[in-house]
Amino acid sequence: MAQRGASSATGSRVRRRSVLPAVGPGSEAGFDEAGVCHVYRLSNLDVPSWPEALAVAGGGRAAVPATRLDLSAVTAASTMLRIFSEADSAYGAGHMRSALVEYLKTTVEPLPAARATSPAVRREFLTVAAQLSYLCGFMCFDDQLHDAAQARCRTALGLAAEANDPDTYAIALRAMSVQAHAVGHCRPAVELAESAVGAASVNRSPEVQAFVAGQLAVAHAVAGNRRAPTAGLVSAERHFERATSSHVIGVYRASLAHQRAVVHIWMENPRAAVSSMKESIRSRPATEARSKVITLARLAELKLRAGQVEQAVRTWHRSLDGYPMIRSGRATTALGALRSCLRPYRGAHELNDLLDRASALEGRPRRPAG
Template sequence: MAPNHLLRNLLTESGWTGQKLANHTNDVGAEAGLRLRYDRTSIAHWLSGARPRPPVPELVAEAFTRCLGRRITTADAGLTPATAVAPPPSWRADIVTELRKLCRDGAAHRRTISGCVYSLAALSLPGWGDLATAGVTARPADHGGRLERADVDAAQTMLELFSAADLTFGGGYVRPALARYLQTTIAPWLRLDAAPAVRTDALITAAQLSYLCGFLCFDDELHGVAQRYYLIAARLSHDAGDALHYAISLRALSVQARMLGHRTQAVDLATTAARALPVHAPPLTRAFLTGQVAAAEAAAAEQHHAVTHLRAAEAYLERACDTTPPVGTYHPAALSHHHAAVHACLGDRGAAVSALTQSLRHRPEAERRARAITLARLAELHLDAGELDRACDAWSKFLDEYPYLRSQRAETALATLRSCLRPHTAYAPARSVTHKAAELYRARAA
């Protein structure tokens, strides 16, 4: 085997040791649902010419991309032949083919679809104004049928059903069924002849369903797959000429980036999304996007801007009189959750606790998953403040909701609960909650 000089050059440029590269590779893998344990010995093997199996080369390339601030390919790292590297995805690529392939690969159990790499390079998306002259992607028509208004109405009903099921039971229950629906029904429809108004509404509905499938993957902590669904939703929104749903897709990418710690990208995406909103956008949607701008800015330590946008989100929500849509839901509980995120980032734990408590008070009964995740976060804040009894109470309520959910975020919250309470099991309330959590964990694993 020939030594991998390209990989060594990237290590030198980044200033990383072999162990540092191993750690970052493991971290990027965790975002893709992989549990990796690479160390400096593994890197030494790669430097000597060994090539790890996919998707590890993609993980290494993404780690260097984040560090160096430019796109690094697997070939740049010497981990695949140059001829094996696919060109970066083009905005002009056939979106129907891309959607069908993603749905086929992303419909199975989460263990079989982990490894799709989350990419910072993919977040360099244009503003809506920059897309105005890009035109709509042409698609070969399937002359075997015609798309009618009734078909689009049916798809909207399915969107509402999938969305309601997700809110109550979590993404794990809904994701495989929605992916198959997109693959077998929605994607083929996009090639059928249709009246212009019907085609536009079909594209918007397809974008909404893709967005929702992305969120289900996000809930299952499959971030690479989620990102690809969000990008498809943005593409479909563009093809429909719909700036509002393009903005909503960019907001979703901002939420994901913030949760993964990519703060600069989260702010850029959130502000680009807000600017993309058309003048006729309803106040509810403006609140939905502006609240995320505030949360992203708070995470990036832009305190003044965060507070200003949080107040703007409040004002927009006060003016909202439109009904809550299946995609882009926003209400007082969601606003309070944004308050909590901003205050937590600004170091005001008391205000964050108060906001989460208010969020729970306003949370609609059907939104079980959001209520559970909020309770888990509230418990962590109480524990950080040394309020063990309150933390145990919140975690106990979280455990009441947990059995109804199939959500990797809920699984992560359960693991955090067990880890945080382990040092406190001598205290009876903590011991009781820990025992309850262990029983639920065993029941889920059986």
């Protein structure tokens, strides 16, 4: 988790608007044309607001008139989006990320420049392509490949703008905000979340508005802003009460409860944090196994901090129950954190059993205690 008060390396950022990249071979994957990998850059967090992005959308794309884009391509891409999204939620990014990268490269990337059968078909495809790029960015984030995650999300922004889809634009900005505070850049995280809220206000989809308002509350809390997080949570709850559907990459009660828990952690309200984290776990669908493993590990840490060692051990065992089928960099990090958290408490039989189990899952023997 990002440290409170962390900000960009350059101090107060000058907001310089950049033009989002069009889809091109290699560019969206975090690599330039020469195959050189980009690093996670603060300058890449300075992205256009929704109105600015809309004004420059689609510029510079070379047309490929010999290629045809029709409704069957939209249907196929939508089906693949559902498959990849469900697999990622259930098993973690490590199982499917490479396959999605290949699918984007071979099938999706060539089509935005193709001749579409109608403007509506083109917009639909661009929206699905943006959602696939966002999903790939989230998979990279899950595997802690932060440079590639940043590049994929920026590509999603460009495609969403070209599709005139402010909701997908907002969701991609929200993902960039989550990543920014995860790697310690709190001020950009707030700014990105604020831009996401602005984009989500265009269509006023309650699900998307709740999703991004909750993230803005989290970003403010992590940045040490004391009043804004509460207002953000109230806004998120209000939007969620109006929600009637769940977006394929969107919002459900467990996510909002988790956002509330994170706010309570940073606002130093551990009892409320534990209660919200438990609600998130109860609300999590069985298909969301990766998130459940990670959230249980975080709940165990909260219980340990409260001195509830036995309860923490039981909760960690529940997390480890789901770990073997998960391939996720974040889940692996949570497993390593377990060992660090329990180091001051080692020696008790139940702790040794837990550490032995964690060590077996990590594939290496545990050092003797003491």
